[in-house]
Amino acid sequence: MADKGKIIQRIKGVKDILPASAPMWQWVEDTTRETFESFCFSEIRVPIFEKTGVFSRAIGETSDIVEKEMYTFTDRGGESLTLRPEGTASVVRAYVENGMFNPPGARKLYYMGPMFRAERPQAGRYRQFHQIGAELFGPDDPAADAEVIHLLMSIFRNLHLEGLTLHINSLGCPVCRPGFRDKLGEYLATKKEALCENCQRRVDRNPLRVLDCKSRTCGEIAAGAPTVTENLCADCHAHFERTILLLEKTGIVVTRAPRLVRGLDYYSRTAFEVTSQALGAQDAVAGGGRYNTLVEQFGGPPTPAIGFAIGMERLISLLEDEAGALAPEIFFLPLLPEAEEIVFKFAGQLREEGFLVDMAFGGGGLKSQLKKADRASAHLAVIIGENELAQSQFQIKDMKSGEQFAVPMENLGQWLDEYLLGPD
Numbered sequence: 001m002a003d004k005g006k007i008i009q010r011i012k013g014v015k016d017i018l019p020a021s022a023p024m025w026q027w028v029e030d031t032t033r034e035t036f037e038s039f040c041f042s043e044i045r046v047p048i049f050e051k052t053g054v055f056s057r058a059i060g061e062t063s064d065i066v067e068k069e070m071y072t073f074t075d076r077g078g079e080s081l082t083l084r085p086e087g088t089a090s091v092v093r094a095y096v097e098n099g100m101f102n103p104p105g106a107r108k109l110y111y112m113g114p115m116f117r118a119e120r121p122q123a124g125r126y127r128q129f130h131q132i133g134a135e136l137f138g139p140d141d142p143a144a145d146a147e148v149i150h151l152l153m154s155i156f157r158n159l160h161l162e163g164l165t166l167h168i169n170s171l172g173c174p175v176c177r178p179g180f181r182d183k184l185g186e187y188l189a190t191k192k193e194a195l196c197e198n199c200q201r202r203v204d205r206n207p208l209r210v211l212d213c214k215s216r217t218c219g220e221i222a223a224g225a226p227t228v229t230e231n232l233c234a235d236c237h238a239h240f241e242r243t244i245l246l247l248e249k250t251g252i253v254v255t256r257a258p259r260l261v262r263g264l265d266y267y268s269r270t271a272f273e274v275t276s277q278a279l280g281a282q283d284a285v286a287g288g289g290r291y292n293t294l295v296e297q298f299g300g301p302p303t304p305a306i307g308f309a310i311g312m313e314r315l316i317s318l319l320e321d322e323a324g325a326l327a328p329e330i331f332f333l334p335l336l337p338e339a340e341e342i343v344f345k346f347a348g349q350l351r352e353e354g355f356l357v358d359m360a361f362g363g364g365g366l367k368s369q370l371k372k373a374d375r376a377s378a379h380l381a382v383i384i385g386e387n388e389l390a391q392s393q394f395q396i397k398d399m400k401s402g403e404q405f406a407v408p409m410e411n412l413g414q415w416l417d418e419y420l421l422g423p424d
């Protein structure tokens, strides 16, 4: 019983989402759902664990995820199961198992939820993290690539996130990739001694992965390596250029990234990442690409597909950096019990009109209640004391400028409209 009373700590690399952050998570989820719906994507919810083969088959035996990052365990029946490290493999499994290729045509699916990877925890890298993902099954058309990337960038735009860079590359197809792989392997073999230990193994098994290594020497060697983009077949080249052209029509700024490869093996042709300099070392807020053979590998009919996933913790840390998005616009300070009754009358109406409204609980004098409004980063403090009750008016203090206004109670809605939203 020596440990009795000792605080039990959470597992390393996981996070509690506390009430202070929950509204931000809900707002992100609601805004993304609306954006998905505007692109006609429907939600799919797949299990959090699967038979291990679902992931090892899809993600690739030589990928870091499968080699060393999966939470795999044997269940009571002796079966090997794994907590999902990503969503694509499970969605492909569900697409095939539920015959979602019928009726034929495009199938647009989205999902959100926790993923698990036994990575070394650091800022922006967790062992349980959340993704918002989308997968579009059916068309092999560059218009589908452009639509999926347009959807991703629209989510960021609707969340008012700026300062992001979209990097895009083509990884080639079964026609042109083997030739490139050999060429790259030959180049890397001449530099093998200088590569890190991991990359020395990768040269023969999966040379493309060397291009993704974070070690400085490997990075320098990769900088001189032949690029996949220079070695695309005519079809892949045309697909890539058309995708970029269509994206540019939407006004999205595209950065070509000839050395971009992805950490999962299922990709062919288009691959992309969205990064933010504000994130530090783990700078990718989203990644994705085309995967044309996965459905077949899972026993379905040949069905090209493309998708992406956004890392929610990274996304939310960017939004929190921009600060205050969910700070109350109106913060009521009821200085007496009768004032509290007035608050309950007005707060509901204002919330229905779409204002962000909060209030000070627990009574107290003006000074302590103003402190609460300040701590909540409120824009306007609406004070109701004895004088205000007697005169049927509110004292409103702009917490940013310090200005004060006396507003008749019956005019509150109209006054707030004009003050916060400006004239029509």
Ligand code: HAM
Pocket (backbone or CB within 6 Å): 085, 086, 087, 088, 117, 119, 124, 125, 126, 127, 129, 130, 131, 133, 134, 135, 263, 264, 284, 285, 286, 287, 288, 289, 290, 306, 307, 308, 309, 310, 311, 312, 313, 314
């Ligand atoms: P991914 O690049 O492995 O792709 O992950 C997508 C995003 O999830 C990353 O850009 C990052 O923001 C976030 N993420 C990944 N690992 C962690 C971690 N340990 N901690 C915090 N955030 C993390 C995929 O998962 C593919 N399934 C994307 C896709 C969908 N491709 C096609 N369809």
